[in-house]
Amino acid sequence: MTETGRHEQQYERYEGGSPEAERQVFERLAREIMEVQVKNQRAQGGGISRTFHAKAPLAVENARLRFHDDLPEALRVGFAQPGADYPATVRLSNASGVQQGDGSPDLRGAAVRVRVSEDESHDLLATSHPVSHARDAREFVAFAKAMAGARSPLQKAFGLFVKLPLAVGLGTANRMRRNVQAAARHTVDSLASETYWSRGAILWGEAGPVRYLLRPAPGSPPPLPCDPNDPDFLHRELAQRLARTDIAFDLCVQRFVDERRTPVEDASVEWQEAIAPAQPIARLTIPGQDLDDAKARTVARRIEDLAFNPWHTTDDFRPLGNINRARKAAYGASSAHRLGLRFSTAEPWQNRLLTPPAGAAFGLLNRVLPWHRLPLRLSLLNLVFLRKALRRFNLIDTEPREAPRRPSRYRSRFRSGCAPSGPTTARTTICPSRGWAPWAPPSAATSRRTTGPTSSTPRTR
Numbered sequence: 042m043t044e045t046g047r048h049e050q051q052y053e054r055y056e057g058g059s060p061e062a063e064r065q066v067f068e069r070l071a072r073e074i075m076e077v078q079v080k081n082q083r084a085q086g087g088g089i090s091r092t093f094h095a096k097a098p099l100a101v102e103n104a105r106l107r108f109h110d111d112l113p114e115a116l117r118v119g120f121a122q123p124g125a126d127y128p129a130t131v132r133l134s135n136a137s138g139v140q141q142g143d144g145s146p147d148l149r150g151a152a153v154r155v156r157v158s159e160d161e162s163h164d165l166l167a168t169s170h171p172v173s174h175a176r177d178a179r180e181f182v183a184f185a186k187a188m189a190g191a192r193s194p195l196q197k198a199f200g201l202f203v204k205l206p207l208a209v210g211l212g213t214a215n216r217m218r219r220n221v222q223a224a225a226r227h228t229v230d231s232l233a234s235e236t237y238w239s240r241g242a243i244l245w246g247e248a249g250p251v252r253y254l255l256r257p258a259p260g261s262p263p264p265l266p267c268d269p270n271d272p273d274f275l276h277r278e279l280a281q282r283l284a285r286t287d288i289a290f291d292l293c294v295q296r297f298v299d300e301r302r303t304p305v306e307d308a309s310v311e312w313q314e315a316i317a318p319a320q321p322i323a324r325l326t327i328p329g330q331d332l333d334d335a336k337a338r339t340v341a342r343r344i345e346d347l348a349f350n351p352w353h354t355t356d357d358f359r360p361l362g363n364i365n366r367a368r369k370a371a372y373g374a375s376s377a378h379r380l381g382l383r384f385s386t387a388e389p390w391q392n393r394l395l396t397p398p399a400g401a402a403f404g405l406l407n408r409v410l411p412w413h414r415l416p417l418r419l420s421l422l423n424l425v426f427l428r429k430a431l432r433r434f435n436l437i438d439t440e441p442r443e444a445p446r447r448p449s450r451y452r453s454r455f456r457s458g459c460a461p462s463g464p465t466t467a468r469t470t471i472c473p474s475r476g477w478a479p480w481a482p483p484s485a486a487t488s489r490r491t492t493g494p495t496s497s498t499p500r501t502r
Contacts, residue, residue, distance in 0.1 A: 052242075052250055052297070052305045052361055056177075067370040070182045094134040094150045098143065098232060098276035100344040101327055101337070104129040106155050106292065108323040116294065116322055118246030119357040120157045130154040131327055132344055133232040133279070136168065138185075139192055142272035146225035151237040151255055151290075152349040153325065164353040165292075167237035167255055170224035173308035174217045178367030183208040184217055220309065231264035231278050233257065233288045241365040242297065242305045246357045250297040250305050252312050254319055258289035280332040288327040293319035308364045400426045 056063040107126040117123065135141070136148035149169040156162050175181035187204035191197045201221075206214040229235060234257055242250040265281050267274040282288060295317035297303050303312045331337055351360045352369045360368065403426045406415075412423035430436075 052300075053366075054306055054363075056363060063366065064370070067178060067367045070178055070367060070370065073182050073186060094132075094136055094152070095138050096140050096143075097132050097134040097341070097345070098273070099131065099133040099279045099327075099332065100341040101330070101332075102128075102130040102340055102344060103330070104131045104153075104325060104327045106153070106323055106325050109321065112322055113320070115248045116245060116320075118248065119355055120155070120161070120163065121245075121322070128156045129325065130156070130344060130347070131325070132347075132349065135275075138188075139190070141192065143229075143275040144269050144272070148221075148224050149229060149232055149235055149237070151232075151235075153255075154347070154349065154353070161355065162353060163355070163358060164349050164351055165239070165253065165255075166349060166351050167239050167253070169227070169229070169235045169237055170220075171238045171240065171254075172220060172311045173240045173364060174220040174224075175364065176213075176307050176309040177363040180209055180213065180217060181364055181367065184221075216309075229275070230267075231282070232275055233261065233279060233282055234264050237290075241308045241351075241368075242361045243351070243354075243365070244357065244359045244361055245294065245296075248296060250303075250361050251294040252303075252317075253292060253294045255290040255292055255325060256319075258291050258324060261289060262286065276332070283327065283329050283332055285329065287329050290325040291321040292323040292325055293321045295319050305362045308362060396426075396429070400429065403427075 056066055105126060106129045108121055108123060110123050112121065112123045120127065130153070132152040134150045134152070135143065135145075136150050137145070141147070151165075151167045153165040154162055155165065173181070175184055184205060187200040187208060188197065189200075191200045201214075201218050205217065208214075209217070236254060236256040238254045239252050242252050245251045262282070265278050267278045267281075271277060279288070295303070295312045295314070297305070298317055302316050304310050350368070351365060354360075360366070399422075403412075403423050407423070412420050412427065414420075415423055
């Protein structure tokens with residue numbers, strides 16, 4: 042068994058008791074995430090945007106991540122080596138999935154892509170609160186659905202106090218609401234002055250699970266004065282700061298202690314620094330630059346097309362825990378939906394209302410009369426419900442298949458009436474319409490060739 046497999050058994054507990062049972066749950070949650078994107082699109086117009094972190098006050102691709110020379114031996118894993126220096130892409134954002142003013146109460150996020158080589162990169166994602174509002178993926182998606190498309194205070198209150206309790210229960214909704222409100226009450230004057238926590242754990246090779254965080258490097262200047270009523274004041278503050286100096290964060294890790302005090306599966310529990318100290322291991326530096334010139338804006342637009350995902354990494358740094366495993370499906374579906382590779386359309390309310398009784402009626406009817414014996418229109422409608430049932434029970438084979446090979450010229454010629462004659466080792470095909478053509482039994486190598494002859498000379502098989 043691989044090291045990764047041992048860590049899975051030691052630290053992780055799968056919903057439903059197995060990875061496959063959990064995967065099916067996460068696939069359903071991924072479809073619900075795409076529905077959230079559709080609702081957010083309706084609320085703000087335009088195209089499909091990110092499910093969360095839609096607005097980015099900063100997006101640059103010329104940052105650097107350098108590991109400290111005194112990196113502890115236990116943490117020297119993969120690309121994390123003493124003195125190693127890598128280029129990085131950094132995106133600092135507001136957490137809402139709807140574009141809104143920077144002064145609106147909200148969490149903030151940091152996404153960092155460390156480019157080790159052409160074939161290897163690592164995405165680090167963190168949020169400006171040490172714990173998640175959701176204990177697991179089900180709660181996470183329930184919250185996203187409750188808040189989807191909410192722009193006004195009234196819509197947000199309706200989502201928090203009505204939709205969310207109906208989805209997860211009153212007690213769970215109260216806990217989630219307290220976490221969100223505590224995080225959102227925090228006043229943000231500069232994204233360069235915030236600390237960002239991974240909240241979920243990742244594997245760090247033989248060192249086991251860790252949580253990481255990005256905190257302002259010692260000696261970082263205080264926030265610059267900006268008008269908080271400006272809807273883009275966080276961007277303007279960063280632009281003024283980078284016009285004068287660099288922005289630097291320390292990358293720190295907290296190591297796993299035990300499941301009670303530093304749980305892997307429950308992202309709503311904070312890893313207290315008194316129990317799991319945050320140890321600086323690297324410095325992330327964003328060099329001074331002009332964020333508003335044409336080149337910077339082009340770079341920012343290019344970064345908006347990137348799909349950050351904590352699973353963009355290697356096995357040594359694999360994400361751990363229920364929420365992180367759900368993110369593998371949810372982030373993939375979200376980015377594919379945003380980039381036009383997957384689609385989700387809202388089902389009309391009439392369909393949602395009539396589908397259950399109509400489906401039950403066809404189910405009873407098919408016990409005595411198969412679909413193909415019904416009148417045409419009824420049989421087609423019956424097929425629609427059969428397809429819904431197959432999808433609901435995951436009985437449709439969606440595995441991509443290799444296309445069949447094109448038939449060779451010999452086979453098509455033989456089917457058209459040409460008859461081979463002569464010895465089996467080397468005989469000719471007599472075809473009145475084409476004349477004589479040498480023929481031999483195709484070998485294993487030549488039978489796979491699908492290209493035609495390169496000249497008018499008859500081809501030898």
